[in-house]
Amino acid sequence: MKKRNLLILLMALLPWLSLPFIGSKTFKRFLPGTFFMSIYLLVEGSVAEKRNWWSFSSSLKPNVLAELPLIFGPFFIGSLWIFKFTYGKFMSYFVTNLIVDAFFTIVMLNWFKKIKYVTLRKFTRLQLSLLFLVKSISMYGFQFLYEKVFSGRFKPDHQPERVQKPLFAVKR
Secondary structure, eight states, rough: HHHHHHHHHHHGGGGGGHHHHHHHHHHHHHHHHHHHHHHHHHHHHHHHHHTEEEEEOOSTTTTSOOOOHIOOOOOOOHHHHHHHHHHTOHHHHHHHHHHHHHHHIIIHHHHHHHSSSSSESSHHHHHHHHHHEEEHHHHHHHHHHHHIIIOOOOOTTSOOOOOOOOOOOOOO
């Protein structure tokens, strides 16, 4: 049990070592979307626990949601990295999330089951993958709307800025 808790703690903390390489501008820019989805995941974890969608055999701390190390470790930092490299290019974002989600549902779930950390109960791997897909699209949509409404600065990274021409030009 102590070995499992150490592995879970390392899984939560190691992604944070990459934070200095993300850059403060990227962190500040994509924090709203990532934070929004992290809060959503906390709520979802409570619902999943009550409805027995999946179960965690133990938590690092009693009375603390067992998903917390996953949410504020690899998910949080991973989302910032994915946004950094794919935001503004939705198909790249979509494909990257498909790959990451497939890795999680195939490889990581097997490992979690092996170390007796989490098992699926009323969810299949396919249902979990679809849920991940919906959440990733929702997070992208939230970030997009946040930038449109609050900062007004959304410009896809792959398109040059357009200069607006005046409606009537005065010739001299």
